[in-house]
Structures are given as structure tokens and as C-alpha cells.
Amino acid sequence: MNRDIACIGAGYIGGPTMAVIAKMCPDRRIFVADISRERIDAWNSAALPVYEPGLRELVETCRGRNLFFTTDLAAAIRACDLIFVGVNTPTKTFGEGAGYALDLQYWEAAARTIAAEANCDKVVIEKSTLPVRTADAMAAVLHTHPEHTFTVLSNPEFLAEGSAIQDLLHPDRVLIGGPQTPAGRKAMEALRAVYAAWVPRERILLTDVWSSELSKLAANAMLAQRISSINAFSALCEKTGADVEEVAHVLGMDHRIGADFLKAGPGFGGSCFRKDVLNLVYLCRMHGLDDCAAYWEGVIRMNEAQQRRIVLRTVQALFNTLSGKRIALFGFAFKANTGDTRETPALSVARMLAEERAQLMITDPQALPNARKDLADLPGVHFCESPYDAADGADAVLVMTEWTDYRALDWAQIFRAMRKPALIFDTRNMLDHAALRQLGFRVLAVGKP
Ligand code: NAD
Ligand code: UGA
Numbered sequence: 073m074n075r076d077i078a079c080i081g082a083g084y085i086g087g088p089t090m091a092v093i094a095k096m097c098p099d100r101r102i103f104v105a106d107i108s109r110e111r112i113d114a115w116n117s118a119a120l121p122v123y124e125p126g127l128r129e130l131v132e133t134c135r136g137r138n139l140f141f142t143t144d145l146a147a148a149i150r151a152c153d154l155i156f157v158g159v160n161t162p163t164k165t166f167g168e169g170a171g172y173a174l175d176l177q178y179w180e181a182a183a184r185t186i187a188a189e190a191n192c193d194k195v196v197i198e199k200s201t202l203p204v205r206t207a208d209a210m211a212a213v214l215h216t217h218p219e220h221t222f223t224v225l226s227n228p229e230f231l232a233e234g235s236a237i238q239d240l241l242h243p244d245r246v247l248i249g250g251p252q253t254p255a256g257r258k259a260m261e262a263l264r265a266v267y268a269a270w271v272p273r274e275r276i277l278l279t280d281v282w283s284s285e286l287s288k289l290a291a292n293a294m295l296a297q298r299i300s301s302i303n304a305f306s307a308l309c310e311k312t313g314a315d316v317e318e319v320a321h322v323l324g325m326d327h328r329i330g331a332d333f334l335k336a337g338p339g340f341g342g343s344c345f346r347k348d349v350l351n352l353v354y355l356c357r358m359h360g361l362d363d364c365a366a367y368w369e370g371v372i373r374m375n376e377a378q379q380r381r382i383v384l385r386t387v388q389a390l391f392n393t394l395s396g397k398r399i400a401l402f403g404f405a406f407k408a409n410t411g412d413t414r415e416t417p418a419l420s421v422a423r424m425l426a427e428e429r430a431q432l433m434i435t436d437p438q439a440l441p442n443a444r445k446d447l448a449d450l451p452g453v454h455f456c457e458s459p460y461d462a463a464d465g466a467d468a469v470l471v472m473t474e475w476t477d478y479r480a481l482d483w484a485q486i487f488r489a490m491r492k493p494a495l496i497f498d499t500r501n502m503l504d505h506a507a508l509r510q511l512g513f514r515v516l517a518v519g520k521p
Pocket of ligand 1: 080081082083084085086105106107108111145158159160161178179181182199200201202229230231232233343344
């Protein structure tokens, strides 16, 4: 088995993950291959297709040395004996399982390409998030070419966007699932050796394939469920005069509950929580576990309700009509430090505000190119580089993304530029509300009286 590594799929996962492997394993050649010429050209340019703190420096160090971005999938597959598959697995929009199940067409196409192009035995590593027991299907596709042996491992990724490089460099754990056979154990060792270049041995967990695949779905479901739980409390706080940040603080001091992921806000966005929880709902239903399916579906419903509540409270605060009013959204990315807008709460809020016939002014330090695409079908939307321009003449500012830059804005200047009474809805609870009130703002926040 040679030491070189290929990754099929040069997206948010493939690019950063392989850049870190290239940096930490300078003696291995890493080929990141994709069918999208546009994506690969971007990876080979100064304007990378993914924004992540620290990523550009890493790519610039390794690109052309031991890190290569290519559209030549066949050459990458032939050159490397370890092949990651990190293609997209969106929610299916058609046929059986539409709206819930994962669409596995990209994953299957990648598996077929590997099978067709392989020139010797290969270890194929699932990096994409997949339904439990997908490795069986992967093996079936690969064995359509029985002249070579393919060993399928599961190695799900736990990084979060915005902190991808730090998460990859210092993972809580690396999970490797493989067949409990001599070939499976050998393949797992080969993959463990890659991570062992920088991850402490006790953090690399070896398990069976099904547990590994399911653990990834379970981890995302548990994280999403915590956000829906705290958001459910935020709604009750607003009705009762309690403060959700006080409640979260009390909860977080119980070591059994833990302090992370208890931030109330506009609900979770990002490409994975929604799709993975929906997939879990589908898997439960498929196995006749309707009560489990209903439980996990509640996590999604709660998330949608949170965004509806934000819009409803905005409408109520602006005298029950938004017609022709100007509303500035500060932040469009689904979280800070990324330009990614997939499933961003700002998008569903923007669409509901537009239905109320509000005029929208959108600003974001990284996500404007994506925001322009996401909202291309909506008339009356304006995009502003500067938050000051976005707020000019606005009736309300909704802070949708927790960019730290927003704390340092000259809010007195923003107040002066807005139509009165000026409303600010801090959906991330990140600003100094007392100071804003002193300036004359009416302030709304999530889960606060
Ligand atoms: P993405 O859409 O950014 O990238 C996927 C890439 O795969 C695209 O560039 C696409 O052109 C390419 N592709 C599709 N079919 C192909 C084929 N047959 N051959 C070659 N290339 C092909 O998606 P992503 O965000 O990187 O997610 C990929 C997987 O990783 C998903 O399963 C996701 O659930 C999982 N994941 C993502 C994150 C994240 O933070 N984005 C975190 C953990 C896990
Ligand atoms: C999430 C997981 O955290 C990763 O472990 C996982 O690998 C990844 O999904 C995936 O499978 O794609 P990511 O979506 O990039 O990572 O970002 P998170 O930091 O988890 O945030 C997700 C959403 O939840 C964001 O919209 C964020 O604003 C929101 N959130 C997060 C809250 O509303 N409250 C919190 O306390 C934490």
C-alpha cells in the first residue's frame, strides 16, 4: 500500500481536511479531485472557494509541494491507495424519502468512478456523512469490479465551519470504523497512521463501521437538539420575564449538562444539522420506530418556529405592518467566520420579511456573494458592503450573525441614520443592550424580557 492520499470532492470538507493532512504529513502526496472545474480552478487561485480562518496560509504553504487540486479523478485514484470520499449528500428532493432521506447520487457516482478507475487494491474512506449501513452499498458498487479488493472504512468528520482548521488540528476525537477482519484492521491501521502524525493516539477511536456511521448522525442530532431545547426555553423566557442567558448559565454549571451549545438565537443553520436530523427521522421511520422519528422531527420543527417567532416579533414591534419599511439584516452567514449561507436562519427570516413586503438591506463581511445568489429571485433586496449604508433610513436592524465586528460599530451613528423609532433586534444576544437603549434604540433580543 502506498502512502499517497486522494480525496474525491473538493468542498468545505475535502479542501480544508486535505490541506491539514498535507501540512501535517509532508511526506505524503495529497490529490484533491472534483468534477467541478470552477471549484478546482478556485482552489488553484488566490481566491479560494471556501473562507476559513487560517486556510489560505495552509493552502499557500502546501499547494504544488504535496497538495494538488485536480479535475483528473482517474489519475488521482490510480496514484493513491487511500481514497477519501467527501462529496455532498444533500437532502433528497424527489421520490422515496423526499424531504428527509439523503440524496446519495453523488456518493454513488464517486464510488463507481473509483471502481472503474482503480488499478490495484484500494482503501475507500467515507468522509461524507452517510446513513448507517451505507458502507454495505459502497462495497456492493465497488465489487462490480472484482479484479481488485476494496476495503471500505468510515471516518466521519466532526469539524465545525469557521473553526475548521483548529478543529482539524486539535480534534476531540478522530473516529475510524472498519470491518473486523484482517484486511479491515490493516486498512484501519493505515488510516490511523495518517492521523497519528499529529493526533494523540488515545484520541483516535477504532470501532465497527455501523457504529461509526451512526455516531456521526447521533453527534449532529444531539448538538441540534441542545439548540432547539435552549430555544424552546427562550420562547418561554420571553413570555415569563426570565432571561435565557441566566438560565443557560445555571444549566451550564452542571457538569452533567455542560456549558457549550446552549446559546439561544435564530436557530441552527449550516449544511448539516437539518439534513442529518431529517435523515435520522427517515431512518427511524424506515425501521418502524415512529416515536423516535417524531422525537427527532420535533428538533427541526422547533428550529423553524424560532425563525417564525423572530419575524412575528419584528412585525409586532413595527406596529403590525412592514409594508414598504426598510429592514437591515446585519449578517447573512449561518454563523460567524464563514461565508457559507447554506440553511442560514437569515435566509428564511429574509423570505418571511419579504412576504410582509419589507425592503431588505443585507450586509455581511464574507457572505454577500452567496447572499446575492440565495436571494436572486426576490425583488427589492439591496446588498451593502458597509453596515452603515445598510442601516441608512432603516426602520429596524436585525443582527442575524454574530460577527464580532458588529460590537465595534459606531451605534450612535447608526441610530442617527435610521428612521425613528429605531428598532434593533439582536437575535444573537451579542450587543450591549443597555448602551443601545441609552442611545435611543428600542431593543428586542431572543429569550429576554
Ligand atoms: P460541498 O458541496 O461543499 O462539496 C462537495 C463537492 O463534491 C463539490 O465540490 C462537488 O462538485 C463534488 N462532487 C460531487 N459529486 C462528485 C463526484 N461524483 N466526483 C467528484 N466530485 C464530486 O459539500 P461539503 O460541505 O464539503 O460536505 C461534504 C460531505 O461532508 C457531506 O456529506 C457533509 O454532510 C459532510 N460534512 C460536512 C461538514 C461541513 O462543515 N460542511 C462537516 C462534517 C461533515
Ligand atoms: C456542525 C457540528 O458542530 C460539527 O461537529 C459537524 O461536523 C458539522 O455540523 C457537520 O456535520 O457539518 P457547523 O454546522 O459547521 O458544525 O457549525 P456549528 O458551530 O455547529 O453551528 C451550527 C449552527 O448552530 C449555527 O447556525 C450556529 O449559529 C448555531 N448554534 C450553535 C446556536 O444557535 N447555538 C449554539 O449554542 C451553538
